Amino acid sequence: MTRTLARLLQAPSVILLLLWMVVPLGMTIYFSTIRYQLLYPERSGFVGWSNYEFFFTDPAFWPAILNTLTLVGSVLIITVGLGLAIALLIDRSFPGRGVLRVLLISPFFIMPTVNALLWKNMMLHPIYGLFAVFAGFFGLEPIEWLKDAPLLSVIMIVSWQWTPFAILIFITSLQNFDSEQKEAALLDGAGFRARFIYLILPHLARPIAVVIMIQTIFHLSIFAEIFVTTSGGPGVQSTNLAFLIFAQALQGFDVGVASAGGVLAIILANIVAFFLIRMIGRNLAV
């Protein structure tokens, strides 16, 4: 009786959540199997796998997958590495520590669009950009970042935004590190390297896992930074899966193919999540 009642009382929220998830997913799957061209609304009807085939055989598809994985992987390595280094560096008391922390964390509060605009016009611009000014100072030819190294530019922009997130998580965790443990290690004759490998890294295993999980989820769907800076170009050099889907839907006006891409993106995200959870799930369980 109480079980039935409990189920009944839970039902509304469970049903709502289910609808929330199932309806868009269902619609995406449905659209991916019909002909749905915004320019030719009169042509419709079930087309089977042909939208998928079209998306797969698009010459931009494999580069987009590769770019997505490169982008996620590089940003993860840079943010976790830099985040660790900076967090360790500022985990001591010195004058101006509070101000410095706020400054270090502030890039995270900037909107992705604004961040990308800022980098595009103030850092990477071949004439006005800070990098160009530096290059000019040393008498070098300024690099046209967005043209010559588009994916690297996007990686820099996203890393700049997300390193503060890693710092924030790591520094809070470092603050819980038992100072007597550090002292015991000092007495045991452990130098900084040994303390880092045997004490600090194991202590940070869980926050590192959290940072990797959250960032992976966000970086698989990076869009604003690419849209504002390179628009996926030149060619498809900086097109990732999210941008390819956008290009299909709103530049090619083909909702059907874009939906097929969306379904593929869901599958890709699940594959990545599966490996991630297997890889770092153990750390979370401890």
Add this chain to the structure above:
Amino acid sequence: MAGLELTSVKKSFGGVAIIHGIDLSIRSGEFIVFVGPSGCGKSTLLRLIAGLETTLEGNIRIGERDVTTADPGDRGVAMVFQTYALYPHMSVRENMGFGLRMNGVDKDDIRKRVDRAADILHLDRLLERKPSELSGGQRQRVAIGRAIVREPEVFLFDEPLSNLDAELRVRMRLEIANLHKRLGATMIYVTHDQIEAMTLADRIVVLKDGLIEQVGSPIELYDDPDNAFVAGFIGSPRMNFLDAKVVAVEGDHTTVSLVDFDDIHVRLELERPLAVGSAARLGIRPEHFDASAEIALTVPIEVIENLGGIAYAYARTEDGNPLIIDIKGDRNVVEGKDFTARFDAARAYLFDPETGLRLR
């Protein structure tokens, strides 16, 4: 194993002096206990010896070596912390062997030495566990094991038993005493618990406000305190202090009258006679009241704490000064009634009321 020599060691934090200049000589194999109220600098002194704080002035020598500026890992000391400070991600075996591994000892040797220490401390069956799977007493033993394995010249203990429950504390106290006998190592032990100090120490160092008040064996400190602070700190319950006034001096005998009990005179033997009329404080330990003694003090009893074998009566003199009397389980003493406590003059101590120094 080595002795230890502190020469006018000073330390301050942010301009506030904590240790004012400590001179102390510790013999090889001695068990030294630092006691004192909180904030007296006993833990700071231990951390200075360990190298966890930098010494501002003065010298620290361990054995023949001057270690004043040496790194903590190079001093040949091992420390047991109050919170144990075990490495949570390592097994007991790894915890105990970590120091050796850091010093490049080879694997077989580490294994042998860890096994030997585990045998001494009865940790054999726990070696593969993580610290989180151990009880408080077991963690304490692992922390001690971590120190033993390194075979240091000096062991340092920073209030190691204060996180354990009463029963376990008594057991671990005995284990530490046995360990000292077995290893014969130099040990320095910080505590605020005077029972630990009295039972473990070869010599006790009583500290107050960053200065040494007195150094001596437990019995010396108990029988022959140099000042009122040591007299009050050593012994439980603490010594009673009564205001007194010198009324007569004849040769090496001085007679004082107790201000709270106006007609009672106590005649004491003093090497250095006092001026008639000068003030003094008379100290008498609760356990030195004895029904067959000569001097009688009559006081109203407020509360009795009866522990069966021993019983303490808490009284208050007419002027409101507290007086604690060990009534040796006397069942006839009643709360709220007057009681006559007796003591011998030979059991009393005299202190200077201004400086607190012992008047001998």
